[in-house]
Every structure is written in C-alpha cells, then in structure tokens.
Amino acid sequence: MNKMLKLENVRKQYPGFLLDCSLEVPEGYITGLIGQNGAGKTTTFKAILDLISVDSGKITVMGKDHQELNQKDREKIGVVLAGSSFYDGLNVRQIASVMEQMYPQFSGGEFLKLCGRFGLPGDKKLREFSTGMSAKLKLLTAISHNPRLLILDEPTAGLDVVARGEILDMLRTYMEDGTRSILISSHISSDLEGLCDDLYMIHGGKVILHEETDVLLNNYALLKVSEAQYRRLERKYLLRVKKESYGYNCLTRHGQFFLENYPDMVVETGSMDNVIMMLVKGEGV
Incomplete structure (x- = not known):
C-alpha cells in the first residue's frame, strides 16, 4: 500500500516538551490524530508542513522528503490549520480570484458554486461570517485546487452539530476519488469515529496508540469489576486499570473474550x- 505521508522518529524539543512521533497515512485513507491540548498534534502538523524545523527524524510526503517538495508538489496539499484565517475584509469572490492566481488547478467557478451550495454568499465580507461559515470556507478553499493530501487541524472546532455534519460530508465526497488521503485532528471523538479508517493517539509528545477504527470500536471494551472480580481476571488481556470506588475500571482489547x-x-x-x-488516566497492569 502506497504511503501518502510518513513520519519516522520525528523529534522536536521545546522547553518542557519533546515531540517524538512516528505515523503514516496510506493512500486512500483518512487517518485521525487524537489527544489532549498540548499533546503535540499541532506541532506534528507544523513539522509536516515544514513550518518548524525538526531536530531529527524523517518526514516523507507523496514519496519525497518534505523539505524537497517543489511548488507543484505543494499545490497537491490542502491545509486547514487551527487558528488560521483569511483577511476578514475580503469576500468569497475576492478569495476565489486570489486562489486562482496561486493554484493552476483551482476553478473559481466551481468554488463559487460550492460556496453557494453551502450557504456562503459571494459578496459578504468575512468579518460578517459565523464561525460555521468561516470553517466551511477554509475547507472549501483547501479542497478546491484538487489536492491529493489534506492536512486538517481541528477543522470542526467550535461548530454546532449541523455545521460539523456538513464539513464531514465534504470530506467524504472529497475521498470518493480513491487516491486521496487525509490526516485530521479533532477534539470531537464522534466525528472521527464515523470518518477515519485508523487513529493515532498522541500524549505528551509520543504516540501511545495506533489502531484501526473498526477494531477500536468493536474489540475494545471497559470492564467494571469489584475487588473480588478483579482478582479473577486474566491480566494478560488488560491494557490499563483505574481504581474506582466500586472496585476497578479496566481497558481491554479483547471485549468478546470477557463477554464469553x-x-x-x-x-x-x-x-x-x-x-x-483510560490510556491517559489509567495505570499499566
């Protein structure tokens, strides 16, 4: 399986924080990156995009070292970063004109049609847009120059359920080509559960879990047990344990085994x- 994106032992040291990350995004996959604030998600995204220099490790994007990408290569990447925005004095038509000059593959006409379909008026200044309208605009500009890879850092942050659903539908449509890939982070787990093929969890700068989404949802389980029941458990099937007032909360990757x-x-x-x-608050067995 071709790898659209690959990070191998990428390290970046800041005072009080060390990113040490390896992950990969296969062609045709939507891969989620999850973790608490400060876990290292945004640092990882900035490293991929060469917005920060890394201390060591290797980042490969579409088969090339990320520092050797030329202009045509970079045009094949669509990006939405948390906190980024356009100048709020522009309107959608003006943004379309700017994007057409920046990206040969960008179709202003198709972009404006999509904006109309998603309720984004062409002549309204961005400062008058709601949070949801701004989020949809950022994603539409990211996908409208026909990129092969999307890098999306919290694209649904602060949105209501309807706006989030519209953005997730955009991403599913984008992936219908079959040769594209997405790396996406989100604090809203239900969005990623229904969207991603696989998930990486990062905590304290390190990847502590990589799992296929279907495996996580179908095989993982929580056991809520008393002290006596806990003593009878086969510990080799437990990943994390957390002491509770009633006994123990246990995380397992073998839910069916315990059911049977x-x-x-x-x-x-x-x-x-x-x-x-459980991975953050629980203890090793």
Missing part, C-alpha cells in the same frame, strides 16, 4: 472517549 468467559461482569463496548480516558 466472565458473564457476571459488566462489559461496556469501547468508544474513543473511553479509550482516551
């Missing part, structure tokens, strides 16, 4: 939020 062999125990189907909570 421990019928007296409470076994809850895994979710991304549960996995994140």
Whole structure:
C-alpha cells in the first residue's frame, strides 16, 4: 500500500516538551490524530508542513522528503490549520480570484458554486461570517485546487452539530476519488469515529496508540469489576486499570473474550472517549 505521508522518529524539543512521533497515512485513507491540548498534534502538523524545523527524524510526503517538495508538489496539499484565517475584509469572490492566481488547478467557478451550495454568499465580507461559515470556507478553499493530501487541524472546532455534519460530508465526497488521503485532528471523538479508517493517539509528545477504527470500536471494551472480580481476571488481556470506588475500571482489547468467559461482569463496548480516558488516566497492569 502506497504511503501518502510518513513520519519516522520525528523529534522536536521545546522547553518542557519533546515531540517524538512516528505515523503514516496510506493512500486512500483518512487517518485521525487524537489527544489532549498540548499533546503535540499541532506541532506534528507544523513539522509536516515544514513550518518548524525538526531536530531529527524523517518526514516523507507523496514519496519525497518534505523539505524537497517543489511548488507543484505543494499545490497537491490542502491545509486547514487551527487558528488560521483569511483577511476578514475580503469576500468569497475576492478569495476565489486570489486562489486562482496561486493554484493552476483551482476553478473559481466551481468554488463559487460550492460556496453557494453551502450557504456562503459571494459578496459578504468575512468579518460578517459565523464561525460555521468561516470553517466551511477554509475547507472549501483547501479542497478546491484538487489536492491529493489534506492536512486538517481541528477543522470542526467550535461548530454546532449541523455545521460539523456538513464539513464531514465534504470530506467524504472529497475521498470518493480513491487516491486521496487525509490526516485530521479533532477534539470531537464522534466525528472521527464515523470518518477515519485508523487513529493515532498522541500524549505528551509520543504516540501511545495506533489502531484501526473498526477494531477500536468493536474489540475494545471497559470492564467494571469489584475487588473480588478483579482478582479473577486474566491480566494478560488488560491494557490499563483505574481504581474506582466500586472496585476497578479496566481497558481491554479483547471485549468478546470477557463477554464469553466472565458473564457476571459488566462489559461496556469501547468508544474513543473511553479509550482516551483510560490510556491517559489509567495505570499499566
């Protein structure tokens, strides 16, 4: 399987923080990067885009070292970074004109049609846009020059459920080509659960989990057990344990095993939020 993006032992040291990250995004995949604020997601994205220099490691984008990408290569990457925005005195038509000059593959006419479909008026200044309208505009500009790879840092942050749904639908349509890829981060786990093929979790600058989304949702589980039940558990199947007032909360990758062999125990189907909570707050077995 071709790798659209690959990070190998990428390290970046800041005072009090060290990023040490390896991950890959295959062609045709939507890969999610999850983690708490300050975990290293934005640093990872900036390293990929060569917005910061790394201390060591290798970053490959579309088969090339990320520092050797030429202008045509960079035109094949669409980007939405958290906190980025256009000058708010512009309108959508003016942005279309600017983008056409920057990207040969950008179709101003198609872009304006898409903007109209998603409720973005052509002549209204961006300072008058709602948060949801601004988010949709940033994503539409990122995908309208026909990139092969999207790098999306919190594209749905601060949006209501309807606006988030529209953005996720845009991404699903973008992926219908079959040869494109997305690396996306989000604090909203339900968005990534229904969108991503696989997930990386980063904590304290290190990747602590990589899993196919279907495996995480179908195989992972939480066991809620008493002290006596905990003593009977087969520990080799446990990933993390957290002491609770009633006994223990245990994370496992083998939910079906415990359902079949421990019928007296409470076994809850895994979710991304549960996995994140247990990996961060739980202890090793």
